Amino acid sequence: MRLLVIRLSSIGDILLTTPILRAIKATFQSAEIDFLTKPTFPPLLQGNPNLTNIFTTENFKPDQRYDLVVDLQHNFISRKYRRFGKKVVCYQKENWKKFLLVNFKVNLYRGYESVVERYAKSLAPFGVTLDERGGEVFLNKEEIEFGKSYCSAETPVLAVCFGARHFTKRFPSERLASTLNRLLEKNRIDIWLLGGKEDAPIADEILKEIREKSSVKNFAGKHTLRETASMLANADAVLSNDTGLMHMAAALQKPMVVLFGSSVKEFGFLPYKAKFQVLEVDGLQCRPCSHIGRETCPKSHFKCMLDIPENRIVEAVKNALKQGGNDEKQRGERKNSY
Numbered sequence: 001m002r003l004l005v006i007r008l009s010s011i012g013d014i015l016l017t018t019p020i021l022r023a024i025k026a027t028f029q030s031a032e033i034d035f036l037t038k039p040t041f042p043p044l045l046q047g048n049p050n051l052t053n054i055f056t057t058e059n060f061k062p063d064q065r066y067d068l069v070v071d072l073q074h075n076f077i078s079r080k081y082r083r084f085g086k087k088v089v090c091y092q093k094e095n096w097k098k099f100l101l102v103n104f105k106v107n108l109y110r111g112y113e114s115v116v117e118r119y120a121k122s123l124a125p126f127g128v129t130l131d132e133r134g135g136e137v138f139l140n141k142e143e144i145e146f147g148k149s150y151c152s153a154e155t156p157v158l159a160v161c162f163g164a165r166h167f168t169k170r171f172p173s174e175r176l177a178s179t180l181n182r183l184l185e186k187n188r189i190d191i192w193l194l195g196g197k198e199d200a201p202i203a204d205e206i207l208k209e210i211r212e213k214s215s216v217k218n219f220a221g222k223h224t225l226r227e228t229a230s231m232l233a234n235a236d237a238v239l240s241n242d243t244g245l246m247h248m249a250a251a252l253q254k255p256m257v258v259l260f261g262s263s264v265k266e267f268g269f270l271p272y273k274a275k276f277q278v279l280e281v282d283g284l285q286c287r288p289c290s291h292i293g294r295e296t297c298p299k300s301h302f303k304c305m306l307d308i309p310e311n312r313i314v315e316a317v318k319n320a321l322k323q324g325g326n327d328e329k330q331r332g333e334r335k336n337s338y
Contacts (some may be wrong), residue, residue, distance in 0.1 A: 001031040006081055008038050008057065011225075011244025013115070014253050015044060016272060017072055018136040020119045020128075021270040024070075025050040027128045036060055041227045047138035068126075072119050087321075089122045095265060101266060105285070115268040134273035135251030137229050147230035150192070150217070156321050157190045158183075159235035159254075161245035162206060163220070166293025168262035169242050171305050173202050177209030179310045182211045183317060192235065192273040194228055194245060197221035211335035236324030239317055242269065250274035255320040257313065261305040263289045264288045275323060277316050281307045 001026065007017050013242035014037060024033055032052040035045055039056040046054070054246040062084050069085025071078050074093055082088045101104040110305070120130050151157060160180070164170045180191060193203045193216065198222035210216050219231060232238065232249050238256045242263040249256055258271065260280040264287060270278065286299050297304075 001028050001068070002064075002066045003028070003031055003033045003068045003070060004036060004062075004081070004084060005033065005070045006036045006078045007074050007080060008036070008326075009041065010267065011041070011044060012247035013072075014041050014137045015137065015244070015247045016114075016116050016269075017119065017247065018045075018251065019130055019133065019272065019323065020070075020072070020118050020123070021048065021050040022133070022136070023120065023128050023130050024123065025042075026131070027126065034066070041225075044137070046212065046226065047140065048136065049138070068217065070123065072122075078150065091119050091122050091123075094118075095291075101264075102288055102291055103225055107266060109266040112265055112270070113268055114270065114272050116272050118268060129228040132273070134253065137248060137251045139226065139230055139231075139233060143226055143230050145230075146227055146232060147232075147234035150231070151234055152190060155188055155190045156236040157192060157234065158317060158321060159192045159194050159238045159249070160233050161238060161240035161243055161249070162202060163196050163245075164194040164243040164293065166239045166262075166290075167295050168297060168302070168304070169310070170202075171241055171259045171261070171334050172302075173205040174209060175306070175310065176262055177206045179313050180206070180216065181209070181211050182314050184210075184215055187318065189215060189321070191216045192231055193218045193220050194231055195220035237317065237320035239313070246271060250276070255323040257316040259308060259313070260303070261302075262289050262293055267291055275320075277320070279308050279312055279316060280304070 005104045007014050033050060034053040034055060035051050038053045039058050042054045042056060045051060067084045069082050069088045071082055071090045097108050100108060162176055195203060203218045203220035207216060207218050229248055232254060233252050235254060238249040238254045240249060240256060241259050246258060253274055256271055256276040257275050258278045260278055281304050284304055287304050289298050
């Protein structure tokens with residue numbers, strides 16, 4: 001049996017397909033499973049034992065039709081690839097529910113359901129069921145050592161994923177710098193700023209406001225996706241906005257503190273089967289203002305982020321670092337002195 005799974009973008013959405021890939025392989029053990037994505041994203045799936053081939057939209061030229069195409073993107077771009085399947089199943093996004101929640105604050109979601117579980121519904125008729133494990137990123141020994149080379153044997157590491165594509169998903173840089181300064185006042189910690197090239201200017205803004213600069217290393221825009229995964233794998237805990245690296249940290253089973261501004265859990269993008277605490281402002285009539293984020297606050301007050309107390313973030317991070325340190329000790333890895 002030959003299957004094609006389609007998810008064209010982006011980091012978080014693709015990583016959230018990994019439990020589905022594992023479930024498909026467990027059901028169809030002898031199947032060949034190929035994955036189709038945009039050219040930027042194959043590194044996220046590199047080394048995944050559940051996949052036979054990883055194709056991009058630039059090199060995908062199948063010589064025969066697949067027995068089944070699983071479209072987990074389900075948009076007008078992915079639609080043109082469905083013709084390569086004898087059978088096709090699609091992830092049902094139920095965008096109408098998002099529309100009602102964003103525009104009329106009518107919540108038709110009944111309890112929390114992860115996007116992973118929504119993906120799985122499309123495959124239920126084929127007997128595919130999820131296991132109890134989370135997402136996956138497969139790093140080899142050399143890749144793991146890359147991140148470890150930046151670690152001190154005695155100092156715990158907090159990775160900070162400060163970016164996000166949209167403004168309303170980003171905790172303001174000046175507030176983040178202030179929070180990190182509070183954290184560094186009484187705690188010996190190494191802080192790693194992680195992000196892509198597009199995040200580098202924000203990292204510079206944060207670093208300018210940091211008092212104890214020797215404790216903060218700026219890696220934004222300086223490493224590949226897999227090198228960034230290695231950095232996250234070697235961190236003790238992660239502080240993150242709602243962004244793709246949050247899902248990468250979740251797949252690596254890192255304790256996390258997650259800051260939700262315009263995001264809400266109903267959209268299904270909480271870290272999947274990971275240890276995390278979400279900090280958000282409850283009771284705001286304007287949340288959510290978008291299901292993907294906006295470039296400005298439509299109410300001009302940005303309370304969804306600005307009203308998250310810095311002291312709450314500090315305490316949550318300290319707890320996550322302790323949890324991460326305990327996990328490291330149980331595995332007999334790098335000593336954590338936090």
